[in-house]
Amino acid sequence: MCVMENSQDDYPANKIIRLWDLPLGKSATVNSIQAEGITRRRMLDLGMVPGTIVEAIRVSPAGDPKAYRVRGAVIAFRKEEAHKILINFKGE
Amino acid sequence: MSRGSLSTGLNELLKEANQLNPGGSLRLNDSMVSTIYSRAEEIAGRVVTREGKPNIDWDKKLDDILTSRFFGFPSMLLLLAVIFWITVAGANVPSKILATGLFWGQERLTELLYWLHAPAWVNGFFVEGIYRCLAWVVSVMLPPMAIFFPCFTLLEDMGYLPRIAFNLDNLFKKAGTHGKQSLTMSMGFGCNAAGVIACRIIESPRERLIAMLTNNFVPCNGRFPTLIALAGLLVMGVATSFGATIIVVGIVLFGIVTTLAVSWVLSKTLLKGVPSSFTLELPPYRKPQIGRIITRSIFDRTLFVLRRAVCVAAPAGAVIWLLANINIGGVSILAHAANWLDPFGQMLGMDGYIIMAFLLGLPANEIVMPILIMSYMATGSMIELDSLEALHRLFVGEHGWTWLTAVCMMLFSLLHYPCGTTLWTIFKESCSFKWTALAALIPLGVAITVCFVVAQTVRLLGWA
Numbered sequence: 001m002c003v004m005e006n007s008q009d010d011y012p013a014n015k016i017i018r019l020w021d022l023p024l025g026k027s028a029t030v031n032s033i034q035a036e037g038i039t040r041r042r043m044l045d046l047g048m049v050p051g052t053i054v055e056a057i058r059v060s061p062a063g064d065p066k067a068y069r070v071r072g073a074v075i076a077f078r079k080e081e082a083h084k085i086l087i088n089f090k091g092e
Numbered sequence: 093m094s095r096g097s098l099s100t101g102l103n104e105l106l107k108e109a110n111q112l113n114p115g116g117s118l119r120l121n122d123s124m125v126s127t128i129y130s131r132a133e134e135i136a137g138r139v140v141t142r143e144g145k146p147n148i149d150w151d152k153k154l155d156d157i158l159t160s161r162f163f164g165f166p167s168m169l170l171l172l173a174v175i176f177w178i179t180v181a182g183a184n185v186p187s188k189i190l191a192t193g194l195f196w197g198q199e200r201l202t203e204l205l206y207w208l209h210a211p212a213w214v215n216g217f218f219v220e221g222i223y224r225c226l227a228w229v230v231s232v233m234l235p236p237m238a239i240f241f242p243c244f245t246l247l248e249d250m251g252y253l254p255r256i257a258f259n260l261d262n263l264f265k266k267a268g269t270h271g272k273q274s275l276t277m278s279m280g281f282g283c284n285a286a287g288v289i290a291c292r293i294i295e296s297p298r299e300r301l302i303a304m305l306t307n308n309f310v311p312c313n314g315r316f317p318t319l320i321a322l323a324g325l326l327v328m329g330v331a332t333s334f335g336a337t338i339i340v341v342g343i344v345l346f347g348i349v350t351t352l353a354v355s356w357v358l359s360k361t362l363l364k365g366v367p368s369s370f371t372l373e374l375p376p377y378r379k380p381q382i383g384r385i386i387t388r389s390i391f392d393r394t395l396f397v398l399r400r401a402v403c404v405a406a407p408a409g410a411v412i413w414l415l416a417n418i419n420i421g422g423v424s425i426l427a428h429a430a431n432w433l434d435p436f437g438q439m440l441g442m443d444g445y446i447i448m449a450f451l452l453g454l455p456a457n458e459i460v461m462p463i464l465i466m467s468y469m470a471t472g473s474m475i476e477l478d479s480l481e482a483l484h485r486l487f488v489g490e491h492g493w494t495w496l497t498a499v500c501m502m503l504f505s506l507l508h509y510p511c512g513t514t515l516w517t518i519f520k521e522s523c524s525f526k527w528t529a530l531a532a533l534i535p536l537g538v539a540i541t542v543c544f545v546v547a548q549t550v551r552l553l554g555w556a
Contacts, residue, residue: 033122038295039369046371049126058155061164062262065271067374074374076258078265081369 017089019054020066020082027055028087035084047071048085151376155255164259171252173341175243180320180340181333183235188479190234194227217413225409228462229401232317237397240313241389244281249380253278257372264367267352268359270299271370273306277351280310282393284514287312288521296368301527302358304518308510308535309351311344313397314457318505319343321461322498324480325487339502347506350538362530397458400513404456412452412463416470426467440540441500441547443491450504455512460505496556500543507539 016031030052033043047070048054055069065076077085112120157163198219205215247253253275261271272294280287287307294300311319319340327335359365415426423431426448434444445467453460468486487493509515509532519528550556 035369042369042371044122044125047129049122049129051126052129057152058159059161060258060261061159061161062259064262064265065258065370065372067159067258074376076261076370076372076374078261078271078367078370080367081371 014088014090016086018083019085019087020079022056022087022089024056027053028089029053031086031088033085046075154377158255159258168259173337176340177337178243179236179240180336182239186235187231190231194231198223216417217410221413222406222409225405225462226402229405229458232461233401233458234398236317236320237313237394241393242385245385245389246380249385251375251377254372254374258374263352267356268367269302269355270294271372273303276303276307277310280307280312282313283397284308284312284510285517288514288517298363298365299368302355302363305531305534306351306354309347311347311506315505318461319502322502325484326495326498328484343502343506401456401458405459408459412466426470440543441496446501450508457511494556496547496550500547504539504543507535507542509536
Protein backbone atom coordinates (compact mmCIF):
# COMPACT_ATOMS: atom_id res chain seq x y z
CA MET A 1 0.00 0.00 0.00
CA CYS A 2 1.09 3.53 -0.65
CA VAL A 3 0.66 4.21 3.07
CA MET A 4 3.80 2.29 3.83
CA GLU A 5 5.83 4.37 1.41
CA ASN A 6 4.52 7.61 2.81
CA SER A 7 5.65 6.76 6.30
CA GLN A 8 9.18 6.30 5.00
CA ASP A 9 9.86 9.62 3.28
CA ASP A 10 9.08 12.69 5.29
CA TYR A 11 8.51 15.55 2.92
CA PRO A 12 6.46 18.40 4.41
CA ALA A 13 3.70 18.45 1.81
CA ASN A 14 2.18 15.23 3.11
CA LYS A 15 3.10 13.98 6.54
CA ILE A 16 1.66 11.50 8.96
CA ILE A 17 0.57 13.00 12.27
CA ARG A 18 -1.77 12.04 15.08
CA LEU A 19 -5.42 13.08 14.78
CA TRP A 20 -5.10 14.96 18.09
CA ASP A 21 -2.49 17.27 16.51
CA LEU A 22 -4.69 18.23 13.55
CA PRO A 23 -5.28 22.02 13.85
CA LEU A 24 -8.89 23.21 14.19
CA GLY A 25 -10.55 23.91 10.86
CA LYS A 26 -8.13 21.66 8.91
CA SER A 27 -8.93 18.43 7.11
CA ALA A 28 -6.91 15.27 6.59
CA THR A 29 -7.43 11.65 5.59
CA VAL A 30 -7.18 8.66 7.90
CA ASN A 31 -3.96 6.72 7.48
CA SER A 32 -4.30 3.95 10.05
CA ILE A 33 -5.73 3.15 13.45
CA GLN A 34 -3.39 1.97 16.17
CA ALA A 35 -6.06 1.17 18.74
CA GLU A 36 -6.99 -2.43 19.43
CA GLY A 37 -9.97 -4.36 20.72
CA ILE A 38 -13.29 -2.65 21.36
CA THR A 39 -11.89 0.84 20.76
CA ARG A 40 -10.62 -0.15 17.32
CA ARG A 41 -13.93 -1.79 16.52
CA ARG A 42 -15.82 1.31 17.62
CA MET A 43 -13.63 3.58 15.48
CA LEU A 44 -14.13 1.38 12.43
CA ASP A 45 -17.88 1.34 13.08
CA LEU A 46 -17.83 5.12 13.01
CA GLY A 47 -16.35 4.91 9.53
CA MET A 48 -12.76 5.78 10.45
CA VAL A 49 -11.27 3.58 7.73
CA PRO A 50 -8.10 4.49 5.78
CA GLY A 51 -8.88 7.22 3.28
CA THR A 52 -11.80 8.73 5.23
CA ILE A 53 -11.74 12.55 5.34
CA VAL A 54 -11.75 13.99 8.87
CA GLU A 55 -11.97 17.65 9.86
CA ALA A 56 -11.12 19.01 13.30
CA ILE A 57 -13.96 21.35 14.20
CA ARG A 58 -13.96 22.19 17.87
CA VAL A 59 -12.40 21.57 21.25
CA SER A 60 -14.20 21.24 24.59
CA PRO A 61 -13.88 24.27 26.90
CA ALA A 62 -12.05 21.90 29.26
CA GLY A 63 -9.43 21.30 26.52
CA ASP A 64 -10.37 17.66 25.97
CA PRO A 65 -12.11 16.01 24.06
CA LYS A 66 -12.01 17.41 20.54
CA ALA A 67 -14.81 17.10 17.99
CA TYR A 68 -14.24 15.96 14.41
CA ARG A 69 -16.47 15.84 11.36
CA VAL A 70 -16.46 12.30 9.98
CA ARG A 71 -18.74 11.35 7.09
CA GLY A 72 -21.25 14.11 7.90
CA ALA A 73 -21.45 13.32 11.62
CA VAL A 74 -19.68 15.14 14.46
CA ILE A 75 -17.77 12.77 16.73
CA ALA A 76 -15.84 13.69 19.87
CA PHE A 77 -12.66 11.78 20.74
CA ARG A 78 -10.70 11.99 23.97
CA LYS A 79 -6.99 12.72 23.72
CA GLU A 80 -6.14 9.04 24.31
CA GLU A 81 -8.26 7.92 21.37
CA ALA A 82 -7.26 10.74 19.02
CA HIS A 83 -3.64 9.78 19.66
CA LYS A 84 -4.28 6.30 18.30
CA ILE A 85 -5.50 7.54 14.93
CA LEU A 86 -2.81 8.43 12.37
CA ILE A 87 -3.72 10.80 9.55
CA ASN A 88 -2.20 12.01 6.29
CA PHE A 89 -2.04 15.77 6.65
CA LYS A 90 -1.18 18.01 3.70
CA GLY A 91 0.59 21.22 4.71
CA GLU A 92 0.45 23.30 7.83
CA MET B 93 -22.40 -35.61 7.24
CA SER B 94 -20.32 -37.42 9.86
CA ARG B 95 -18.50 -35.62 12.61
CA GLY B 96 -15.10 -36.53 11.21
CA SER B 97 -15.69 -35.01 7.79
CA LEU B 98 -17.15 -31.88 9.39
CA SER B 99 -14.00 -31.23 11.38
CA THR B 100 -11.86 -31.98 8.27
CA GLY B 101 -13.93 -29.44 6.37
CA LEU B 102 -13.50 -26.93 9.15
CA ASN B 103 -9.77 -27.51 9.26
CA GLU B 104 -9.50 -26.90 5.54
CA LEU B 105 -11.49 -23.70 5.86
CA LEU B 106 -9.28 -22.52 8.72
CA LYS B 107 -6.18 -23.32 6.68
CA GLU B 108 -7.50 -21.30 3.79
CA ALA B 109 -8.42 -18.42 6.09
CA ASN B 110 -4.95 -18.49 7.57
CA GLN B 111 -3.41 -18.35 4.10
CA LEU B 112 -5.48 -15.31 3.20
CA ASN B 113 -4.95 -13.69 6.59
CA PRO B 114 -1.58 -14.80 7.93
CA GLY B 115 -1.30 -14.82 11.71
CA GLY B 116 -4.91 -13.62 12.08
CA SER B 117 -3.77 -10.01 11.72
CA LEU B 118 -6.15 -7.09 11.89
CA ARG B 119 -5.74 -6.44 8.19
CA LEU B 120 -8.59 -8.74 7.19
CA ASN B 121 -11.09 -7.08 9.55
CA ASP B 122 -9.99 -3.68 8.37
CA SER B 123 -10.28 -4.49 4.71
CA MET B 124 -13.76 -5.94 5.34
CA VAL B 125 -14.89 -2.74 7.00
CA SER B 126 -13.21 -0.64 4.31
CA THR B 127 -14.96 -2.60 1.58
CA ILE B 128 -18.33 -2.24 3.31
CA TYR B 129 -17.82 1.50 3.65
CA SER B 130 -16.64 2.05 0.07
CA ARG B 131 -19.59 0.02 -1.21
CA ALA B 132 -21.97 2.02 1.02
CA GLU B 133 -20.38 5.25 -0.18
CA GLU B 134 -20.81 4.21 -3.79
CA ILE B 135 -24.49 3.34 -3.30
CA ALA B 136 -25.15 6.50 -1.30
CA GLY B 137 -23.46 8.58 -4.03
CA ARG B 138 -25.82 7.10 -6.62
CA VAL B 139 -29.12 7.44 -4.77
CA VAL B 140 -28.79 10.20 -2.17
CA THR B 141 -29.17 13.79 -3.31
CA ARG B 142 -27.96 16.47 -0.93
CA GLU B 143 -29.44 19.92 -0.74
CA GLY B 144 -26.97 22.76 -1.06
CA LYS B 145 -25.55 24.03 2.20
CA PRO B 146 -27.74 26.67 3.89
CA ASN B 147 -26.34 30.19 4.04
CA ILE B 148 -26.10 30.26 7.82
CA ASP B 149 -24.82 27.20 9.64
CA TRP B 150 -26.90 27.46 12.84
CA ASP B 151 -25.37 24.33 14.33
CA LYS B 152 -21.94 25.86 14.12
CA LYS B 153 -23.08 29.22 15.45
CA LEU B 154 -24.87 27.62 18.42
CA ASP B 155 -21.96 25.32 19.20
CA ASP B 156 -19.54 28.23 18.93
CA ILE B 157 -21.31 29.73 21.94
CA LEU B 158 -22.45 26.65 23.90
CA THR B 159 -19.11 24.84 23.77
CA SER B 160 -16.77 27.81 23.50
CA ARG B 161 -13.83 28.34 25.77
CA PHE B 162 -15.30 31.43 27.42
CA PHE B 163 -19.04 30.85 27.25
CA GLY B 164 -19.18 27.04 27.44
CA PHE B 165 -19.36 26.73 31.22
CA PRO B 166 -21.18 30.02 31.93
CA SER B 167 -23.87 29.16 29.37
CA MET B 168 -24.43 25.79 31.03
CA LEU B 169 -24.83 27.44 34.42
CA LEU B 170 -27.11 30.07 32.98
CA LEU B 171 -29.37 27.48 31.33
CA LEU B 172 -29.55 25.53 34.58
CA ALA B 173 -30.37 28.71 36.51
CA VAL B 174 -33.04 29.81 34.03
CA ILE B 175 -34.80 26.43 34.23
CA PHE B 176 -34.77 26.53 38.03
CA TRP B 177 -35.91 30.13 38.09
CA ILE B 178 -38.84 29.37 35.79
CA THR B 179 -39.69 26.41 38.02
CA VAL B 180 -39.37 28.30 41.30
CA ALA B 181 -41.18 31.42 40.14
CA GLY B 182 -43.83 29.60 38.13
CA ALA B 183 -44.69 26.93 40.67
CA ASN B 184 -45.61 29.32 43.50
CA VAL B 185 -49.05 30.40 42.37
CA PRO B 186 -50.38 27.04 41.12
CA SER B 187 -49.06 25.38 44.30
CA LYS B 188 -51.05 27.84 46.40
CA ILE B 189 -54.20 27.35 44.31
CA LEU B 190 -53.91 23.56 44.52
CA ALA B 191 -53.30 23.67 48.27
CA THR B 192 -56.28 25.96 48.86
CA GLY B 193 -58.51 23.74 46.70
CA LEU B 194 -57.39 20.46 48.24
CA PHE B 195 -57.67 21.71 51.82
CA TRP B 196 -61.11 23.07 51.04
CA GLY B 197 -61.88 19.48 50.01
CA GLN B 198 -60.53 18.23 53.33
CA GLU B 199 -62.97 20.43 55.26
CA ARG B 200 -65.86 19.19 53.14
CA LEU B 201 -64.82 15.57 53.78
CA THR B 202 -64.69 16.20 57.51
CA GLU B 203 -68.14 17.79 57.38
CA LEU B 204 -69.44 14.78 55.47
CA LEU B 205 -68.05 12.33 58.02
CA TYR B 206 -69.48 14.45 60.85
CA TRP B 207 -72.87 14.37 59.16
CA LEU B 208 -72.59 10.58 58.83
CA HIS B 209 -71.78 10.36 62.58
CA ALA B 210 -68.56 8.52 61.81
CA PRO B 211 -66.24 7.89 64.78
CA ALA B 212 -63.46 10.45 65.28
CA TRP B 213 -60.68 8.02 64.38
CA VAL B 214 -62.18 7.51 60.88
CA ASN B 215 -61.83 11.22 60.19
CA GLY B 216 -58.34 11.20 61.71
CA PHE B 217 -57.03 8.14 59.88
CA PHE B 218 -58.54 8.76 56.46
CA VAL B 219 -58.85 12.53 56.23
CA GLU B 220 -56.11 13.93 58.48
CA GLY B 221 -53.79 11.03 57.73
CA ILE B 222 -54.15 9.72 54.19
CA TYR B 223 -55.98 12.60 52.47
CA ARG B 224 -53.87 15.38 53.97
CA CYS B 225 -50.57 13.68 53.10
CA LEU B 226 -51.80 13.15 49.54
CA ALA B 227 -52.93 16.77 49.30
CA TRP B 228 -49.47 18.02 50.31
CA VAL B 229 -47.64 15.73 47.96
CA VAL B 230 -49.83 16.82 45.03
CA SER B 231 -49.78 20.55 45.79
CA VAL B 232 -46.06 20.62 46.61
CA MET B 233 -44.88 18.39 43.78
CA LEU B 234 -47.18 18.68 40.81
CA PRO B 235 -46.53 22.33 39.80
CA PRO B 236 -42.71 22.19 39.91
CA MET B 237 -42.73 18.89 38.01
CA ALA B 238 -45.17 20.14 35.40
CA ILE B 239 -42.80 23.05 34.74
CA PHE B 240 -39.40 21.43 35.23
CA PHE B 241 -39.93 18.29 33.15
CA PRO B 242 -41.09 20.05 29.94
CA CYS B 243 -38.18 22.53 30.19
CA PHE B 244 -35.74 19.70 30.61
CA THR B 245 -37.31 17.61 27.85
CA LEU B 246 -37.04 20.66 25.58
CA LEU B 247 -33.25 20.75 26.06
CA GLU B 248 -33.10 17.00 25.55
CA ASP B 249 -35.20 17.19 22.37
CA MET B 250 -33.08 19.98 20.91
CA GLY B 251 -29.92 17.89 21.28
CA TYR B 252 -28.22 19.96 23.99
CA LEU B 253 -27.43 17.13 26.43
CA PRO B 254 -24.50 15.63 24.44
CA ARG B 255 -22.93 19.12 24.53
CA ILE B 256 -22.95 18.93 28.33
CA ALA B 257 -21.09 15.62 28.11
CA PHE B 258 -18.65 17.21 25.64
CA ASN B 259 -18.00 20.19 27.94
CA LEU B 260 -17.61 18.20 31.14
CA ASP B 261 -15.87 15.06 29.89
CA ASN B 262 -12.40 16.14 30.97
CA LEU B 263 -13.54 16.46 34.59
CA PHE B 264 -14.99 12.95 34.48
CA LYS B 265 -11.84 11.61 32.86
CA LYS B 266 -9.79 13.11 35.70
CA ALA B 267 -12.16 11.44 38.19
CA GLY B 268 -11.40 8.14 36.42
CA THR B 269 -14.88 7.68 34.99
CA HIS B 270 -16.75 7.91 31.72
CA GLY B 271 -17.95 11.11 30.02
CA LYS B 272 -21.34 9.52 29.50
CA GLN B 273 -21.78 9.77 33.27
CA SER B 274 -22.87 13.39 32.75
CA LEU B 275 -25.75 12.06 30.64
CA THR B 276 -26.85 9.61 33.32
CA MET B 277 -26.61 12.48 35.82
CA SER B 278 -28.86 14.60 33.62
CA MET B 279 -31.40 11.80 33.70
CA GLY B 280 -30.99 11.75 37.47
CA PHE B 281 -32.38 15.29 37.68
CA GLY B 282 -35.66 13.77 36.59
CA CYS B 283 -35.50 10.59 38.63
CA ASN B 284 -32.54 8.74 40.14
CA ALA B 285 -34.06 5.35 39.32
CA ALA B 286 -34.23 6.43 35.66
CA GLY B 287 -30.64 7.71 35.97
CA VAL B 288 -29.49 4.32 37.28
CA ILE B 289 -31.19 2.52 34.39
CA ALA B 290 -29.58 5.01 31.99
CA CYS B 291 -26.15 3.81 33.26
CA ARG B 292 -26.59 0.86 30.87
CA ILE B 293 -25.19 3.15 28.14
CA ILE B 294 -21.77 2.93 29.85
CA GLU B 295 -20.05 -0.20 28.56
CA SER B 296 -17.30 -0.68 31.14
CA PRO B 297 -18.74 -2.44 34.25
CA ARG B 298 -16.39 -0.50 36.54
CA GLU B 299 -17.47 2.89 35.23
CA ARG B 300 -21.10 1.83 35.13
CA LEU B 301 -21.01 0.91 38.83
CA ILE B 302 -19.40 4.24 39.74
CA ALA B 303 -22.11 6.10 37.81
CA MET B 304 -24.81 4.06 39.55
CA LEU B 305 -23.36 4.56 43.04
CA THR B 306 -23.04 8.34 42.61
CA ASN B 307 -26.26 9.11 40.73
CA ASN B 308 -27.91 9.90 44.07
CA PHE B 309 -25.85 13.12 44.41
CA VAL B 310 -27.91 14.68 41.64
CA PRO B 311 -31.09 15.97 43.28
CA CYS B 312 -34.03 14.19 41.68
CA ASN B 313 -37.41 15.69 41.06
CA GLY B 314 -38.70 14.26 44.33
CA ARG B 315 -36.17 16.35 46.22
CA PHE B 316 -36.45 19.58 44.24
CA PRO B 317 -39.67 20.70 45.95
CA THR B 318 -37.95 20.23 49.33
CA LEU B 319 -34.87 22.15 48.19
CA ILE B 320 -36.98 24.88 46.60
CA ALA B 321 -39.18 25.30 49.68
CA LEU B 322 -36.17 25.44 52.01
CA ALA B 323 -34.37 27.91 49.72
CA GLY B 324 -37.54 30.02 49.77
CA LEU B 325 -37.54 29.94 53.58
CA LEU B 326 -33.89 31.01 53.68
CA VAL B 327 -34.36 34.10 51.54
CA MET B 328 -37.85 35.00 52.78
CA GLY B 329 -38.18 38.67 53.46
CA VAL B 330 -34.72 39.33 52.05
CA ALA B 331 -34.81 38.31 48.42
CA THR B 332 -37.24 36.96 45.83
CA SER B 333 -37.40 33.83 43.70
CA PHE B 334 -34.13 35.03 42.18
CA GLY B 335 -32.31 34.50 45.47
CA ALA B 336 -33.91 31.09 45.93
CA THR B 337 -32.76 30.14 42.43
CA ILE B 338 -29.16 31.04 43.25
CA ILE B 339 -29.30 28.83 46.35
CA VAL B 340 -30.78 25.88 44.46
CA VAL B 341 -28.16 26.22 41.69
CA GLY B 342 -25.46 26.34 44.38
CA ILE B 343 -26.80 23.14 45.94
CA VAL B 344 -26.87 21.42 42.53
CA LEU B 345 -23.27 22.49 41.85
CA PHE B 346 -22.25 21.13 45.25
CA GLY B 347 -23.92 17.85 44.25
CA ILE B 348 -21.91 17.75 41.02
CA VAL B 349 -18.64 18.44 42.86
CA THR B 350 -19.52 15.66 45.33
CA THR B 351 -20.25 13.29 42.44
CA LEU B 352 -16.82 13.97 40.94
CA ALA B 353 -15.05 13.67 44.29
CA VAL B 354 -16.75 10.41 45.28
CA SER B 355 -16.22 8.99 41.76
CA TRP B 356 -12.54 9.85 42.03
CA VAL B 357 -12.20 8.16 45.42
CA LEU B 358 -14.08 5.07 44.17
CA SER B 359 -11.90 4.77 41.07
CA LYS B 360 -8.80 4.94 43.26
CA THR B 361 -10.02 2.44 45.88
CA LEU B 362 -12.98 0.05 45.54
CA LEU B 363 -13.32 0.27 41.77
CA LYS B 364 -9.74 0.75 40.62
CA GLY B 365 -9.00 1.13 36.94
CA VAL B 366 -8.27 3.43 34.05
CA PRO B 367 -10.96 5.27 32.13
CA SER B 368 -12.16 3.34 29.10
CA SER B 369 -12.33 4.79 25.61
CA PHE B 370 -14.76 7.56 24.88
CA THR B 371 -16.40 8.47 21.61
CA LEU B 372 -19.46 10.66 21.62
CA GLU B 373 -21.57 11.86 18.77
CA LEU B 374 -22.67 15.50 18.81
CA PRO B 375 -25.88 15.25 16.79
CA PRO B 376 -27.18 18.27 14.86
CA TYR B 377 -29.55 20.54 16.78
CA ARG B 378 -33.17 19.86 15.98
CA LYS B 379 -36.23 22.03 16.02
CA PRO B 380 -38.09 20.95 19.18
CA GLN B 381 -41.30 19.04 18.59
CA ILE B 382 -43.62 20.73 21.07
CA GLY B 383 -46.33 18.07 20.90
CA ARG B 384 -43.90 15.28 21.62
CA ILE B 385 -42.24 17.23 24.42
CA ILE B 386 -45.56 17.76 26.17
CA THR B 387 -46.74 14.18 25.88
CA ARG B 388 -43.35 12.81 26.92
CA SER B 389 -42.81 15.16 29.86
CA ILE B 390 -46.37 15.22 31.18
CA PHE B 391 -47.49 11.64 30.63
CA ASP B 392 -44.26 9.65 30.73
CA ARG B 393 -42.54 11.64 33.45
CA THR B 394 -44.76 13.98 35.49
CA LEU B 395 -47.73 11.67 35.89
CA PHE B 396 -45.49 8.63 36.29
CA VAL B 397 -43.53 10.20 39.14
CA LEU B 398 -46.67 11.67 40.69
CA ARG B 399 -48.45 8.31 40.65
CA ARG B 400 -45.51 6.71 42.40
CA ALA B 401 -45.46 9.47 45.00
CA VAL B 402 -49.18 9.13 45.62
CA CYS B 403 -48.87 5.36 46.01
CA VAL B 404 -46.23 5.86 48.67
CA ALA B 405 -47.75 8.92 50.31
CA ALA B 406 -51.12 7.34 51.07
CA PRO B 407 -49.81 4.59 53.37
CA ALA B 408 -47.15 6.94 54.75
CA GLY B 409 -49.85 9.43 55.73
CA ALA B 410 -51.73 6.68 57.53
CA VAL B 411 -48.61 5.50 59.37
CA ILE B 412 -47.71 9.04 60.46
CA TRP B 413 -51.21 9.66 61.74
CA LEU B 414 -51.09 6.44 63.75
CA LEU B 415 -47.62 7.24 65.13
CA ALA B 416 -48.76 10.72 66.08
CA ASN B 417 -51.98 9.55 67.72
CA ILE B 418 -51.06 6.38 69.58
CA ASN B 419 -49.77 7.46 72.96
CA ILE B 420 -47.44 5.60 75.26
CA GLY B 421 -47.23 7.16 78.70
CA GLY B 422 -49.05 10.28 77.54
CA VAL B 423 -46.63 10.98 74.69
CA SER B 424 -47.13 9.87 71.08
CA ILE B 425 -44.86 7.27 69.51
CA LEU B 426 -43.79 9.92 67.01
CA ALA B 427 -42.66 12.26 69.78
CA HIS B 428 -40.86 9.40 71.56
CA ALA B 429 -38.95 8.51 68.41
CA ALA B 430 -38.21 12.13 67.57
CA ASN B 431 -36.94 12.78 71.09
CA TRP B 432 -34.74 9.73 70.93
CA LEU B 433 -33.28 10.84 67.57
CA ASP B 434 -32.95 14.46 68.67
CA PRO B 435 -29.34 14.40 69.99
CA PHE B 436 -28.19 12.82 66.72
CA GLY B 437 -30.18 15.35 64.70
CA GLN B 438 -28.81 18.27 66.72
CA MET B 439 -25.27 17.04 66.11
CA LEU B 440 -25.97 17.33 62.36
CA GLY B 441 -27.56 20.77 62.66
CA MET B 442 -31.12 19.44 62.47
CA ASP B 443 -33.57 17.92 64.97
CA GLY B 444 -35.14 14.55 65.74
CA TYR B 445 -38.25 15.20 63.66
CA ILE B 446 -36.21 15.96 60.53
CA ILE B 447 -34.17 12.75 60.91
CA MET B 448 -37.44 10.89 61.50
CA ALA B 449 -38.89 12.40 58.30
CA PHE B 450 -35.87 11.27 56.28
CA LEU B 451 -36.13 7.74 57.74
CA LEU B 452 -39.86 7.47 57.04
CA GLY B 453 -39.29 9.06 53.63
CA LEU B 454 -37.09 6.18 52.45
CA PRO B 455 -39.79 4.80 50.10
CA ALA B 456 -39.89 8.14 48.23
CA ASN B 457 -38.04 11.39 48.82
CA GLU B 458 -41.14 13.35 47.80
CA ILE B 459 -42.82 12.69 51.11
CA VAL B 460 -40.02 13.87 53.42
CA MET B 461 -41.38 17.42 53.58
CA PRO B 462 -45.04 16.39 54.01
CA ILE B 463 -44.01 13.96 56.77
CA LEU B 464 -42.07 16.69 58.54
CA ILE B 465 -44.97 19.14 58.29
CA MET B 466 -47.39 16.51 59.55
CA SER B 467 -45.16 15.54 62.47
CA TYR B 468 -44.68 19.18 63.47
CA MET B 469 -48.37 19.95 63.16
CA ALA B 470 -49.32 16.86 65.16
CA THR B 471 -47.32 18.23 68.05
CA GLY B 472 -47.96 21.93 67.44
CA SER B 473 -50.99 24.13 67.43
CA MET B 474 -51.30 24.95 63.74
CA ILE B 475 -53.86 23.16 61.59
CA GLU B 476 -53.90 25.12 58.34
CA LEU B 477 -50.86 25.43 56.13
CA ASP B 478 -51.21 26.86 52.68
CA SER B 479 -48.28 29.20 52.09
CA LEU B 480 -44.58 29.70 52.54
CA GLU B 481 -45.33 32.27 55.25
CA ALA B 482 -47.25 29.64 57.21
CA LEU B 483 -44.36 27.22 56.75
CA HIS B 484 -42.01 29.89 58.08
CA ARG B 485 -44.21 30.39 61.16
CA LEU B 486 -44.36 26.63 61.78
CA PHE B 487 -40.63 25.94 61.36
CA VAL B 488 -39.03 29.08 62.72
CA GLY B 489 -41.72 30.26 65.12
CA GLU B 490 -42.83 26.97 66.68
CA HIS B 491 -39.87 24.66 66.23
CA GLY B 492 -36.91 26.99 66.60
CA TRP B 493 -35.33 26.64 63.16
CA THR B 494 -32.35 28.81 62.26
CA TRP B 495 -30.78 29.30 58.84
CA LEU B 496 -28.36 26.52 59.79
CA THR B 497 -31.26 24.06 60.18
CA ALA B 498 -32.48 24.85 56.67
CA VAL B 499 -28.98 24.62 55.17
CA CYS B 500 -28.22 21.31 56.90
CA MET B 501 -31.57 19.84 55.84
CA MET B 502 -30.89 20.90 52.24
CA LEU B 503 -27.44 19.31 52.34
CA PHE B 504 -28.78 16.15 53.95
CA SER B 505 -31.56 15.95 51.38
CA LEU B 506 -29.04 16.36 48.55
CA LEU B 507 -26.57 13.79 49.85
CA HIS B 508 -28.44 11.14 51.87
CA TYR B 509 -29.30 7.64 50.59
CA PRO B 510 -31.35 7.22 47.40
CA CYS B 511 -35.04 6.36 47.69
CA GLY B 512 -36.34 2.80 47.95
CA THR B 513 -37.22 2.61 44.25
CA THR B 514 -33.70 3.66 43.24
CA LEU B 515 -32.11 1.15 45.63
CA TRP B 516 -34.34 -1.59 44.23
CA THR B 517 -33.31 -0.54 40.70
CA ILE B 518 -29.62 -0.62 41.68
CA PHE B 519 -30.14 -4.13 43.05
CA LYS B 520 -31.84 -5.26 39.84
CA GLU B 521 -29.13 -3.68 37.67
CA SER B 522 -26.11 -4.85 39.67
CA CYS B 523 -27.56 -8.15 40.99
CA SER B 524 -25.50 -7.61 44.13
CA PHE B 525 -26.44 -6.96 47.75
CA LYS B 526 -22.98 -5.56 48.36
CA TRP B 527 -23.23 -2.77 45.80
CA THR B 528 -26.83 -2.00 46.75
CA ALA B 529 -25.80 -1.65 50.38
CA LEU B 530 -22.86 0.56 49.40
CA ALA B 531 -25.18 2.67 47.22
CA ALA B 532 -27.03 3.55 50.42
CA LEU B 533 -24.11 3.64 52.87
CA ILE B 534 -21.65 5.75 50.87
CA PRO B 535 -24.09 8.67 50.38
CA LEU B 536 -25.26 8.36 54.00
CA GLY B 537 -21.66 8.56 55.20
CA VAL B 538 -21.02 11.61 53.03
CA ALA B 539 -24.26 13.28 54.20
CA ILE B 540 -23.51 12.73 57.90
CA THR B 541 -19.93 13.94 57.53
CA VAL B 542 -20.82 17.08 55.57
CA CYS B 543 -23.73 18.07 57.85
CA PHE B 544 -21.66 17.40 60.97
CA VAL B 545 -18.75 19.49 59.73
CA VAL B 546 -21.00 22.34 58.58
CA ALA B 547 -23.08 22.40 61.77
CA GLN B 548 -20.13 22.18 64.15
CA THR B 549 -18.08 24.76 62.24
CA VAL B 550 -20.93 27.26 62.11
CA ARG B 551 -21.66 26.79 65.81
CA LEU B 552 -18.00 27.02 66.74
CA LEU B 553 -17.75 30.31 64.87
CA GLY B 554 -20.93 31.48 66.55
CA TRP B 555 -22.72 32.25 63.29
CA ALA B 556 -25.97 30.56 64.25
